[in-house]
Amino acid sequence: MNYGHMGGYRSRRRKRQKMIKTIVLSLIVVAIIVLSTVFLISLRNRSERVEDTVQTTDTSSLPPDTDPADTAPGVLGEGFITKSFAGEELNRGDLILVRAGAPYVFPDDIELKDLYTGRKKYDNGARAYQISTTDLYLEESVLEKLNGLAEEFYEATGERGLLVKSAYRSYESQKELYDYRVERDGEEEAAKYVAKPSESEHHTALAFDMSVYKDGVNTYIQDEEEYLWIYENAHKYGFVLRYPEEKTEITGIAYEAWHFRYVGVPHAYYMYTEGLVLEEYLELLMTNYLYNESHLKIDCDDGNSYEIYYVTADDYGNAEIILPTGFEYSVSGDNIGGYVVTVKIS
Numbered sequence: 001m002n003y004g005h006m007g008g009y010r011s012r013r014r015k016r017q018k019m020i021k022t023i024v025l026s027l028i029v030v031a032i033i034v035l036s037t038v039f040l041i042s043l044r045n046r047s048e049r050v051e052d053t054v055q056t057t058d059t060s061s062l063p064p065d066t067d068p069a070d071t072a073p074g075v076l077g078e079g080f081i082t083k084s085f086a087g088e089e090l091n092r093g094d095l096i097l098v099r100a101g102a103p104y105v106f107p108d109d110i111e112l113k114d115l116y117t118g119r120k121k122y123d124n125g126a127r128a129y130q131i132s133t134t135d136l137y138l139e140e141s142v143l144e145k146l147n148g149l150a151e152e153f154y155e156a157t158g159e160r161g162l163l164v165k166s167a168y169r170s171y172e173s174q175k176e177l178y179d180y181r182v183e184r185d186g187e188e189e190a191a192k193y194v195a196k197p198s199e200s201e202h203h204t205a206l207a208f209d210m211s212v213y214k215d216g217v218n219t220y221i222q223d224e225e226e227y228l229w230i231y232e233n234a235h236k237y238g239f240v241l242r243y244p245e246e247k248t249e250i251t252g253i254a255y256e257a258w259h260f261r262y263v264g265v266p267h268a269y270y271m272y273t274e275g276l277v278l279e280e281y282l283e284l285l286m287t288n289y290l291y292n293e294s295h296l297k298i299d300c301d302d303g304n305s306y307e308i309y310y311v312t313a314d315d316y317g318n319a320e321i322i323l324p325t326g327f328e329y330s331v332s333g334d335n336i337g338g339y340v341v342t343v344k345i346s
């Protein structure tokens, strides 16, 4: 009985072992099926993704059997690619708006060129413009444009009175200036002329203050007599008078005849001829000239033509930007909500 009991026990154990073997085997088979299905799906997704990159745009919103090139506006109709822009790129570029409520995002490192060594020296020892201190800096490409403007002015008028008074300012130097003006004039009066630290355009290295030094006297530049030339030609070098007299309500800054800002040639040309300040110009682009709608065409007086459009970013500054193939272009963040694409078309 004991044996019988033992025998029954053994055969039950064998049966159980056989059952476990069957379960393990079928589990392995199921695992193989699941894994190969997952592998096949991922392989298909990957090839779809490769197709996406080659095709370079999301065509899902377009009607079927339509070549996207036929429906894309302006230069994009001739072929385009998509590039991702992210985060801090929104805070960089010639068209960033820096003002009260739109603070500058300081980079870890900013590349600057000093005006002292960056100015052209003529054979007779003359300079196209003077500087108030050797401690003046701008972005190098902006300094070159300033040199071009001042040299043409000097050649046109023979005047050497132009003096650059202030250019790039760090957070600390703006804070010093602001605190000084608040102490001297009170907060309300100071705010009309001097931006709070981090809200000044001088942080960008794209702006400078011009004045006139003549016969031992330093005065603010005015749009009169020979200096009118500067106001009528600055846009040809990509500069705008940033705080005009009739726009103080929009800029929030009192009239500053001396403060010039670099925005790039086509934009300066358009803002100058249409009488728009940067706030108004960006508003116009983001309202009327989105990438998938009509684009702004600018024919500059130097014979070059440009096409401009706007791409809205998400809350983190990210955007998928559609860019033309076969054309020279640049992309600038606006520091507030999107990107401006500038395409040189001829």
Ligand SMILES: [Zn+2]
Pocket (backbone or CB within 6 Å): 166, 202, 207, 208, 209, 258, 259, 260
């Ligand atoms: Zn200024």
